[in-house]
Amino acid sequence: MPPTTIPDIVIGRLPVYLRALTQFEISGNKVTSSHEMGEHLGISSAQIRKDLLHFGEFGKQGTGYNISYLKEQLEVILRVNQEWDVALVGAGGLGNAIVNYSGFRGRGFRIAVVFDNNPAKIGQKIDDLIVLSADQIKTKISKMRIRIAMVAVPSGQAQSVTNKLVEAGIESILNYAPTSLTVPSKVRIHHIDPVVGLQHMTYYM
Amino acid sequence: MPPTTIPDIVIGRLPVYLRALTQFEISGNKVTSSHEMGEHLGISSAQIRKDLLHFGEFGKQGTGYNISYLKEQLEVILRVNQEWDVALVGAGGLGNAIVNYSGFRGRGFRIAVVFDNNPAKIGQKIDDLIVLSADQIKTKISKMRIRIAMVAVPSGQAQSVTNKLVEAGIESILNYAPTSLTVPSKVRIHHIDPVVGLQHMTYYM
DNA sequence: AAAGTAATGTTAAGAAAGTGACAATACTTA
């Protein structure tokens, strides 16, 4: 199954399926169906079946999907059957919240290092991690072989920080700054902007 | 131009266009083009023109788009030419970061009230706001006529909090908990889950 | 054991979204 042929929009739904399966598992269920998942997520059952079929046959006709098995398979597909070290730039309020956020662990990610350019922040501890100077981004990330980073600095600094990260060899960036960023095409980027979601909804109000 | 006929996916891109225009404006530009915007956002110029044309003719042939004019128009379309009061449930690390986040102001939103169910948190001040008991969600939201809420509580409590919000008359919810939520069809919901973005990217790594 | 029920895997049709091309228009330069 060559990954190149699978639409990106399908890949984007897999983490949502994975999250739903975790919920079902916590509820004590062993088996689910495309219908149940679709109901829960507001997606048609046909779409879920078709999406999964891009990667193999994970269900049993007449029965449905074994939750823990399908979960494992999705974790392998999404490469989160391992834990990725992630670098965080920005140790302000948002950065602190990100480090203390418990939702990364157990879903494939671990904040391994934090940078900031504010001398008052450097050297301070955030939950086990000592904040390093932004000057060390390149050396530290190279040395630690970190491939994923999060940007949680003010908009004005986001592009220059991103440039440093790219230079350091980062391949994927999660950007919390409310600004678009320019990166080489080989670097993947995702944006977390709550206002985009809010404005999308106010259109309908 | 009847709003009902405009695809939701188009609406979803408007906040991104608006954000880009703000960036251009900060850079001191007065005029932009669909080509420049597309370049900046990684979207084709034809798509941007087509999206905007759903709402009217905002550009001038040969010249491009006046940034401040197009910005104003998008703000009107998205209903953010006003400031919406937003209720926040959850005064933990994430809730604190949300209240202190400066990115809502100036983009149409203001955190107007904060709730938590932890007695240790109730009565505490977060940046001008006093944390109220979650028991007051219904009365307070009704009284203040708040229509938008954010959920920043642990996954296990997210659904019950959401139910309360819906009962209080909330129309749009921004959910920070890493879980899907069930709401009546009249209620709009958006999810902020950083792990979904990360897992989307690790697929390609 | 047979009939009934449930759910997948799979295909084809339909719907939606995106792209390319170009006439019309505005500005710029010689």
Next chain:
DNA sequence: TAAGTATTGTCACTTTCTTAACATTACTTT
């Protein structure tokens, strides 16, 4: 002023995505 350049508004085409339908398979009940 005339020619050249830039860029929108717009349409038709192409590609992509979604949905509906159903044969096949597995389980459940009588």
